[in-house]
Amino acid sequence: MKHPWSLRTRLVFWLIVPVAGLMTLDTIGLYHRGLVALNSAYDRSLLGSARMIGDLLEIRQNRLVSIVPYTVIEFYEADNRSRLLYRIKGFHGEHVAGYEDFPDDPQGIPAKATYPITVSFFDADYHGEALRVASLYQAVASSDDRGLALVQVAEPLSLRQSKARRLLGETIAWQLVYLAATIILTWLVVTAFLSPLRRLEHKLLHRSPGDLSPLTPLPAVRELDSLVRALNEVMGRLHDLLDHQRRFIRDASHQLKTPLAVMKIQLQLAQRGDASDPQFLADITQTTERAVNVTNQLLALAKIEQIRGLALSAPVDLAAAARSAVVGLSSLISDKALHFELTGAEPTILAHGWMIEQLMTNLLSNAVRHTPQGAMLGLDIAATPQEVVIRVWNAGPAIAPEIADRLFEPFSTTDPLHGTGLGLAICYEIVRWLGGTVVLRNCTLPDQGTGVEAVVRLARGLNPA
Numbered sequence: 001m002k003h004p005w006s007l008r009t010r011l012v013f014w015l016i017v018p019v020a021g022l023m024t025l026d027t028i029g030l031y032h033r034g035l036v037a038l039n040s041a042y043d044r045s046l047l048g049s050a051r052m053i054g055d056l057l058e059i060r061q062n063r064l065v066s067i068v069p070y071t072v073i074e075f076y077e078a079d080n081r082s083r084l085l086y087r088i089k090g091f092h093g094e095h096v097a098g099y100e101d102f103p104d105d106p107q108g109i110p111a112k113a114t115y116p117i118t119v120s121f122f123d124a125d126y127h128g129e130a131l132r133v134a135s136l137y138q139a140v141a142s143s144d145d146r147g148l149a150l151v152q153v154a155e156p157l158s159l160r161q162s163k164a165r166r167l168l169g170e171t172i173a174w175q176l177v178y179l180a181a182t183i184i185l186t187w188l189v190v191t192a193f194l195s196p197l198r199r200l201e202h203k204l205l206h207r208s209p210g211d212l213s214p215l216t217p218l219p220a221v222r223e224l225d226s227l228v229r230a231l232n233e234v235m236g237r238l239h240d241l242l243d244h245q246r247r248f249i250r251d252a253s254h255q256l257k258t259p260l261a262v263m264k265i266q267l268q269l270a271q272r273g274d275a276s277d278p279q280f281l282a283d284i285t286q287t288t289e290r291a292v293n294v295t296n297q298l299l300a301l302a303k304i305e306q307i308r309g310l311a312l313s314a315p316v317d318l319a320a321a322a323r324s325a326v327v328g329l330s331s332l333i334s335d336k337a338l339h340f341e342l343t344g345a346e347p348t349i350l351a352h353g354w355m356i357e358q359l360m361t362n363l364l365s366n367a368v369r370h371t372p373q374g375a376m377l378g379l380d381i382a383a384t385p386q387e388v389v390i391r392v393w394n395a396g397p398a399i400a401p402e403i404a405d406r407l408f409e410p411f412s413t414t415d416p417l418h419g420t421g422l423g424l425a426i427c428y429e430i431v432r433w434l435g436g437t438v439v440l441r442n443c444t445l446p447d448q449g450t451g452v453e454a455v456v457r458l459a460r461g462l463n464p465a
Contacts (some may be wrong), residue, residue: 005329009188016183027175033166042160043121046134053086054138058143064090066097085131085154091147102126102152105135124156130157162205196224263288316356318381318388319346325360326379329368337374347388349458351434360431362423363454367394376448387460393453398442407440409452432457
């Protein structure tokens with residue numbers, strides 16, 4: 001398995017690659033400019049030699065006479081690394097001096113030459129040796145004759161090529177030195193730049209497992225403030241979640257322990273034969289039902305946490321969900337002879353059907369449990385283009401305003417003998433996930449006096465939290 005590159009390696013790589021590319025282009029440019037300068041210098045040297053020879057041309061007895069200075073030959077042969085080759089041709093192309101089989105100028109003699117000097121340079125092959133040739137058309141005049149003489153001077157290209165290779169090698173060597181220095185400096189700069197991340201990593205690694213306190217911002221590193229804030233926000237959520245889980249486990253163990261302990265005692269009495277009273281069996285049944293209710297509610301809370309990570313699935317008909325909840329609670333409603341009303345619109349929202357049905361069921365179940373025998377109970381659904389409002393109301397005693405919000409906390413109830421304290425907590429978690437609000441408040445009902453209503457508001461365009 002390939003190991004991913006570190007951030008430092010990535011930064012250095014993506015900084016050095018373009019620099020290396022620019023250095024390569026610069027090396028090519030430097031080499032070509034140096035090569036042009038080198039060739040120009042050698043060509044000027046050849047031209048100077050040709051001029052020295054041309055300046056000494058004379059016409060004697062109607063013949064062109066040449067004198068090649070020794071200094072010219074010595075200049076090329078002093079280091080034993082080069083040599084001078086030359087040829088001189090007369091006014092009519094006759095051979096005057098030098099190598100007779102010397103390569104001809106491909107440009108030829110100018111058709112008209114009113115002086116002054118015509119010069120050309122070309123590369124040629126002479127007996128298998130590459131030459132650089134300078135051709136100088138030198139005007140020569142006397143009282144007897146006048147014309148253009150051709151002076152050709154050449155040297156082997158091997159010395160130039162050797163100099164060019166040396167120039168290229170030196171250029172590449174210096175560029176490699178610059179590149180190595182750039183890599184080292186870039187590595188040091190990137191390391192210094194990433195040192196705040198190292199400090200942040202050190203802080204996180206050396207924290208105790210249970211330490212979820214906020215991180216202190218890194219000094220003088222403004223770019224990392226958003227990262228620190230995001231980490232603090234995540235740790236804050238994690239702290240709240242763990243705190244919620246600790247409280248939940250503590251309360252759940254207490255709520256389950258009580259009915260199970262009572263059931264154990266009741267079963268022990270039954271084993272000893274002390275449970276002949278029919279009421280005793282009714283008590284066992286009630287204890288069992290309470291334990292089952294608590295377990296089911298705990299499972300419902302756990303399922304809500306599981307669904308939080310899923311996307312909203314399909315439109316849900318609120319009226320159909322309300323009717324399903326009423327059917328499920330119809331036996332409880334009839335046992336208390338309650339007068340039930342289901343009114344309002346039939347809107348749809350994008351949500352999980354199980355969640356909406358649980359919301360309706362728990363709101364109605366809580367209302368049924370707190371409604372007096374024979375009183376009124378109702379569920380109303382209203383809709384606007386922006387939101388839907390679910391209102392569950394019941395006649396009965398008012399609740400103290402100071403405990404209304406606390407009833408949405410797990411295991412908080414006004415009827416500990418019959419309630420589990422989880423129904424409204426489940427409603428609160430569902431509504432919170434759907435991005436809505438839920439309130440529990442007192443109300444006045446026509447012909448019924450005081451009552452209590454639970455009002456849920458959900459946006460039509462839901463945005464789960």
